[in-house]
Amino acid sequence: xxxxxxxxxxxxxxxxxxxxxxxxxxxxxxxxxxxxxxxxxxxxxxxxxxxxxxxxxxxxxxxxxxxxxxxxxxxxxxxxxxxxxxxxxxxxxxxxxxxxxxxxxxxxxxxxxxxxxxxxxxxxxxxxxxxxxxxxxxxxxxxxxxxxxxxxxxxxxxxxxxxxxxxxxxxxxxxxxxxxxxxxxxxxxxxxxxxxxxxxxxxxxxxxxxxxxxxxxxxxxxxxxxxxxx
Amino acid sequence: xxxxxxxxxxxxxxxxxxxxxxxxxxxxxxxxxxxxxxxxxxxxxxxxxxxxxxxxxxxxxxxxxxxxxxxxxxxxxxxxxxxxxxxxxxxxxxxxxxxxxxxxxxxxxxxxxxxxxxxxxxxxxxxxxxxxxxxxxxxxxxxxxxxxxxxxxxxxxxxxxxxxxxxxxxxxxxxxxxxxxxxxxxxxxxxxxxxxxxxxxxxxxxxxxxxxxxxxxxxxxxxxxxxxxx
Amino acid sequence: xxxxxxxxxxxxxxxxxxxxxxxxxxxxxxxxxxxxxxxxxxxxxxxxxxxxxxxxxxxxxxxxxxxxxxxxxxxxxxxxxxxxxxxxxxxxxxxxxxxxxxxxxxxxxxxxxxxxxxxxxxxxxxxxxxxxxxxxxxxxxxxxxxxxxxxxxxxxxxxxxxxxxxxxxxxxxxxxxxxxxxxxxxxxxxxxxxxxxxxxxxxxxxxxxxxxxxxxxxxxxxxxxxxxxx
Amino acid sequence: xxxxxxxxxxxxxxxxxxxxxxxxxxxxxxxxxxxxxxxxxxxxxxxxxxxxxxxxxxxxxxxxxxxxxxxxxxxxxxxxxxxxxxxxxxxxxxxxxxxxxxxxxxxxxxxxxxxxxxxxxxxxxxxxxxxxxxxxxxxxxxxxxxxxxxxxxxxxxxxxxxxxxxxxxxxxxxxxxxxxxxxxxxxxxxxxxxxxxxxxxxxxxxxxxxxxxxxxxxxxxxxxxxxxxx
DNA sequence: GATGAATGAGTATTCATTCAT
DNA sequence: CATGAATGAATACTCATTCAT
Numbered sequence: 001x002x003x004x005x006x007x008x009x010x011x012x013x014x015x016x017x018x019x020x021x022x023x024x025x026x027x028x029x030x031x032x033x034x035x036x037x038x039x040x041x042x043x044x045x046x047x048x049x050x051x052x053x054x055x056x057x058x059x060x061x062x063x064x065x066x067x068x069x070x071x072x073x074x075x076x077x078x079x080x081x082x083x084x085x086x087x088x089x090x091x092x093x094x095x096x097x098x099x100x101x102x103x104x105x106x107x108x109x110x111x112x113x114x115x116x117x118x119x120x121x122x123x124x125x126x127x128x129x130x131x132x133x134x135x136x137x138x139x140x141x142x143x144x145x146x147x148x149x150x151x152x153x154x155x156x157x158x159x160x161x162x163x164x165x166x167x168x169x170x171x172x173x174x175x176x177x178x179x180x181x182x183x184x185x186x187x188x189x190x191x192x193x194x195x196x197x198x199x200x201x202x203x204x205x206x207x208x209x210x211x212x213x214x215x216x217x218x219x220x221x222x223x224x225x226x227x228x229x230x
Numbered sequence: 231x232x233x234x235x236x237x238x239x240x241x242x243x244x245x246x247x248x249x250x251x252x253x254x255x256x257x258x259x260x261x262x263x264x265x266x267x268x269x270x271x272x273x274x275x276x277x278x279x280x281x282x283x284x285x286x287x288x289x290x291x292x293x294x295x296x297x298x299x300x301x302x303x304x305x306x307x308x309x310x311x312x313x314x315x316x317x318x319x320x321x322x323x324x325x326x327x328x329x330x331x332x333x334x335x336x337x338x339x340x341x342x343x344x345x346x347x348x349x350x351x352x353x354x355x356x357x358x359x360x361x362x363x364x365x366x367x368x369x370x371x372x373x374x375x376x377x378x379x380x381x382x383x384x385x386x387x388x389x390x391x392x393x394x395x396x397x398x399x400x401x402x403x404x405x406x407x408x409x410x411x412x413x414x415x416x417x418x419x420x421x422x423x424x425x426x427x428x429x430x431x432x433x434x435x436x437x438x439x440x441x442x443x444x445x446x447x448x449x450x451x452x453x454x455x456x457x458x459x460x
Numbered sequence: 461x462x463x464x465x466x467x468x469x470x471x472x473x474x475x476x477x478x479x480x481x482x483x484x485x486x487x488x489x490x491x492x493x494x495x496x497x498x499x500x501x502x503x504x505x506x507x508x509x510x511x512x513x514x515x516x517x518x519x520x521x522x523x524x525x526x527x528x529x530x531x532x533x534x535x536x537x538x539x540x541x542x543x544x545x546x547x548x549x550x551x552x553x554x555x556x557x558x559x560x561x562x563x564x565x566x567x568x569x570x571x572x573x574x575x576x577x578x579x580x581x582x583x584x585x586x587x588x589x590x591x592x593x594x595x596x597x598x599x600x601x602x603x604x605x606x607x608x609x610x611x612x613x614x615x616x617x618x619x620x621x622x623x624x625x626x627x628x629x630x631x632x633x634x635x636x637x638x639x640x641x642x643x644x645x646x647x648x649x650x651x652x653x654x655x656x657x658x659x660x661x662x663x664x665x666x667x668x669x670x671x672x673x674x675x676x677x678x679x680x681x682x683x684x685x686x687x688x689x690x
Numbered sequence: 691x692x693x694x695x696x697x698x699x700x701x702x703x704x705x706x707x708x709x710x711x712x713x714x715x716x717x718x719x720x721x722x723x724x725x726x727x728x729x730x731x732x733x734x735x736x737x738x739x740x741x742x743x744x745x746x747x748x749x750x751x752x753x754x755x756x757x758x759x760x761x762x763x764x765x766x767x768x769x770x771x772x773x774x775x776x777x778x779x780x781x782x783x784x785x786x787x788x789x790x791x792x793x794x795x796x797x798x799x800x801x802x803x804x805x806x807x808x809x810x811x812x813x814x815x816x817x818x819x820x821x822x823x824x825x826x827x828x829x830x831x832x833x834x835x836x837x838x839x840x841x842x843x844x845x846x847x848x849x850x851x852x853x854x855x856x857x858x859x860x861x862x863x864x865x866x867x868x869x870x871x872x873x874x875x876x877x878x879x880x881x882x883x884x885x886x887x888x889x890x891x892x893x894x895x896x897x898x899x900x901x902x903x904x905x906x907x908x909x910x911x912x913x914x915x916x917x918x919x920x
Numbered sequence: 921g922a923t924g925a926a927t928g929a930g931t932a933t934t935c936a937t938t939c940a941t
Numbered sequence: 942c943a944t945g946a947a948t949g950a951a952t953a954c955t956c957a958t959t960c961a962t
Contacts, residue, residue: 066296069956081958082923091957148375149294158434182439189443190450193427200423209412213419216454220420223457224450278947300932312948315933526756530936541937542944551936608835609754618894642899649903650910653887660883669872673879680880680914684906687913738926760953772927775954 049087051077053101056094061141065095065149095146096156102143103160105136110167117174122229125175126221129168130214133195134202141203164192176229187228194221279317281307283331286324291371295325325376326386332373333390335366340397347404352459355405356451359398360444363425364432371433394422406459417458424451509547511537513561516554521601525555525609555606556616562603563620565596570627577634582689585635586681589628590674593655594662601663624652636689647688654681739777741767743791746784751831755785785836786846792833793850795826800857807864812919815865816911819858820904823885824892831893854882866919877918884911 055077059068070091074084088094109132113125120128133140147157168188173179179187194217201207201214285307289298300321304314318324339362343355350358363370377387398418403409409417424447431437431444515537519528530551534544548554569592573585580588593600607617628648633639639647654677661667661674745767749758760781764774778784799822803815810818823830837847858878863869869877884907891897891904 064296066294070958071956080923082921082960085958086922089958149296161434186439186442187446189431189437189439190427190446193430193443193447194424194450196430197420197423197427200426201419207419209416209419212416213423216417216420216458217423219457220424220450220454223453224446227449227453228446299930310948311933312935313946316947319933321932524756526754529934540944542939545937546943549937609756646899646902647906649891649897649899650887650906653890653903653907654884654910656890657880657883657887660886661879667879669876669879672876673883676877676880676914676918677883679917680884680910683913683917684910687909688906759951770927771954772956773925776926779954781953 045087048077048079048083052079052084052087052094053098055079056098057139057142060095060098060145061138064145065091070094098139099143099146099156099160102136102139103163105139106132106160107163107167109135110164110171114167114171114174117171120175122225123218123222125171126218126225129171129191130195130198130218130221133199137202140199161192165189168192168195172229179229183228187224190224191221194224278307278309278313282309282314282317282324283328285309286328287369287372290325290328290375291368294375295321300324328369329373329376329386329390332366332369333393335369336362336390337393337397339365340394340401344397344401344404347401350405352455353448353452355401356448356455359401359421360425360428360448360451363429367432370429391422395419398422398425402459409459413458417454420454421451424454505547508537508539508543512539512544512547512554513558516558517599517602520555520558520605521598524605530554558599559603559606559616559620562596562599563623565599566592566620567623567627569595570624570631574627574631574634577631580635582685583678583682585631586678586685589631589651590655590658590678590681593659597662600659621652625649628652628655632689639689643688647684650684651681654684738767738769738773742769742774742777742784743788746788747829747832750785750788750835751828754835755781760784788829789833789836789846789850792826792829793853795829796822796850797853797857799825800854800861804857804861804864807861810865812915813908813912815861816908816915819861819881820885820888820908820911823889827892830889851882855879858882858885862919869919873918877914880914881911884914 052073056068056073059073059076062068070084071081073094074081077084084094088097113128113132116128117125143160165185165188168191169181169184172184172187172191173181198214198217201210201217204210207213282303286298286303289303289306292298300314301311303324304311307314314324318327343358343362346358347355373390377390395415395418398421399411399414402414402417402421403411428444428447431440431447434440437443512533516528516533519533519536522528530544531541533554534541537544544554548557573588573592576588577585603620625645625648628651629641629644632644632647632651633641658674658677661670661677664670667673742763746758746763749763749766752758760774761771763784764771767774774784778787803818803822806818807815833850837850855875855878858881859871859874862874862877862881863871888904888907891900891907894900897903
């Protein structure tokens with residue numbers, strides 16, 4: 001439920017640079033007011049930010065965006081609430097930072113797949129791709145919690161997806177340089193959905209036919225890749 | 231004063247009845263007190279309940295479970311807040327009812343596919359299946375918002391998924407009676423993920439290569455089905 | 461906590477006549493609006509009113525004035541809520557009626573003591589008086605719940621006490637006709653407090669030295685009476 | 691979001707310390723979550739807590755537990771509602787604190803009587819005892835309002851009474867060391883009732899024969915004490 | 921700066937009372 | 942008349958955010 005907004009004093013925008021692939025995952029949400037997290041000046045600050053983000057990730061994943069309280073997050077990070085607000089002037093900013101961090105991590109994973117792409121068989125490529133999302137379990141849970149609870153975050157979500165698609169398309173072209181960019185883009189969209197399916201399966205560890213189902217998904221992906229890259 | 235434990239005879243809002251699939255998608259939630267939604271007695275009530283559910287669906291879909299306020303839902307339905315509480319003694323109960331309604335609708339759709347299954351080609355079956363989830367756009371959005379925001383709703387979510395899987399498996403066996411139940415179950419899990427992917431694509435209407443991607447997904451599903459049912 | 465008052469439509473005032481001693485226990489509370497209970501026309505109505513009052517007594521005694529709900533009271537009496545409002549247009553009126561009923565019962569008890577007074581020894585009189593209040597356990601609990609929870613009921617409470625004092629004084633003069641009225645009145649006030657003490661002890665059945673304490677109270681009352689009536 | 695279980699070290703607000711009587715009037719109430727009132731850290735807080743308790747006492751006394759609203763209490767104390775909740779996480783906790791404070795004050799008063807007991811005549815002792823309760827008028831009114839309106843507070847009430855009885859018994863033994871403990875305990879129960887009677891009389895200042903009645907009660911108490919301690 | 925106490929708008933839920941059926 | 946569904950003001954409690962220390 002929306003809470004009173006004490007009109008945060010309009011800080012700067014996101015600064016957490018993304019390494020290299022890292023698409024320019026858009027910045028914030030609501031209009032303009034609260035912006036990006038303040039970059040920690042020293043080593044100590046950097047560690048604290050990491051702890052805060054980790055705590056936030058865990059709490060958001062466990063309770064969802066709304067039910068998570070800034071106080072609990074700070075407590076879990078062993079940091080005073082004032083400190084949390086020092087780096088993340090708003091709950092929304094914190095959520096944004098988390099999403100950005102998640103995006104970065106994903107892009108990094110895709111980047112490694114990209115470098116290997118040329119040497120992989122379609123089957124191996126399918127397996128590698130489907131393994132990307134499930135590898136960041138908690139972060140993904142947190143990211144999903146954020147995405148689903150914050151309507152104003154759809155932009156963020158879109159940026160994230162766009163980045164992923166670009167990354168996947170890049171991989172496809174690395175594997176088959178001849179593939180028309182348009183075609184690669186379309187295939188990336190399809191594959192991303194299958195990757196999400198794999199991740200979803202990974203979230204249900206004790207699912208009846210989970211393992212076979214995952215194999216089935218990989219099988220479908222392989223068939224799809226083989227058929228398309230042929 | 232504590233509310234009376236109404237012990238509703240819980241006949242499930244379900245009446246649309248799904249042929250033979252219709253899993254009894256559990257209802258539950260917390261302890262005991264606020265149980266199921268009160269069934270409207272008079273005609274006027276029935277209409278009001280429908281309006282309330284529709285409003286709730288829209289608001290949950292738009293803002294998410296937590297951010298949605300009972301007041302807004304009631305207002306959107308043109309009903310006084312007391313009226314909303316007359317039928318849904320708790321926000322959680324309202325959410326449950328919505329989920330149950332969604333589950334019902336889905337099962338009904340799957341049931342119709344099941345009756346036609348035997349006469350469909352693998353390609354047609356793939357297309358029909360992938361068309362199920364996207365058809366209930368708003369309801370699905372609301373359902374997902376609920377599922378992701380309420381930790382105590384995981385059970386609900388599980389029941390819903392289980393029902394869907396059962397329905398899909400039934401369809402597969404209707405199509406290929408020789409298919410081993412275990413195999414059908416595993417395939418259902420895989421297919422459900424692809425169906426969710428199709429739904430996700432449907433939610434992004436202005437997506438760059440959305441159409442091709444959907445075709446790609448259908449293609450993959452067809453390959454998968456053909457290969458497996460062969 | 462105060463609730464919205466839908467401005468009850470100004471009915472008539474109390475009618476439940478008090479037999480004979482029954483002091484004119486003042487009528488209602490707040491200004492003037494809701495007044496007395498409607499006298500039941502027929503036998504059926506009389507029974508229903510009795511059931512409602514009994515239910516109200518039990519519920520008020522158990523939960524206190526505020527926590528008791530009109531709905532629960534009606535339910536406990538097996539009567540529809542509308543029926544409850546037929547006889548008691550307001551929760552306050554219901555409370556008033558209960559208090560009046562309690563007063564009546566007490567006055568009746570005192571009246572019987574009065575008729576015997578002349579033939580009793582001081583010790584017997586002490587015992588009889590101290591036995592009055594404890595005899596109406598549930599009713600007293602309800603009455604106290606009402607008195608303590610409704611500031612606007614202080615008047616009612618005062619009237620009740622005044623009636624009791626008058627009754628006790630009458631008893632004293634019946635026993636010792638020579639006793640100056642003023643003296644009897646003052647003694648009545650003292651004795652009433654001791655009677656309340658006895659009732660309080662009766663409410664703590666498993667109190668350590670309850671029996672001895674009650675005996676002590678009777679002893680004190682006897683000493684007091686003997687000393688004063690000498 | 692659920693409040694943290696603050697597990698306060700519950701040192702009891704008590705500091706006024708009663709000589710040797712001071713019963714540890716338990717605190718309790720429901721399950722666990724909202725435990726004791728948070729002890730103010732800074733000087734400012736200490737003053738605010740005092741103001742809040744005073745306001746609560748006044749409001750509870752005037753309207754009773756249920757009718758009193760947290761908002762009104764905070765307003766009367768000139769404090770924002772959030773501040774009230776900072777120290778008393780629950781209305782029940784606030785009530786408990788008030789009761790504990792009242793118990794403390796009473797025990798302190800009894801303690802002073804105890805130290806003088808040996809030097810007092812029965813008549814003086816009777817007068818001193820009957821003067822204890824009437825001296826804390828508002829606090830007592832509040833305490834009674836709480837006791838009578840909260841079913842879950844019966845325990846609290848019991849503890850309070852037990853403490854008082856112990857205190858009175860201690861006084862009796864201080865006066866007459868030869869008195870058997872059991873006898874003292876029983877007498878304490880009797881005397882407590884008479885003390886309550888005196889307090890009740892004190893609450894009706896303009897009562898017709900109040901003064902004589904109080905004298906009568908003291909007389910009865912004196913007779914009782916003389917007779918028993920002889 | 922760092923800290924954590926203070927602030928108050930916002931939310932779910934209740935229930936006395938009415939009045940259409 | 943009798944009934945019980947409908948109504949909406951009122952209340953306890955939460956928590957993002959600020960700012961005095």
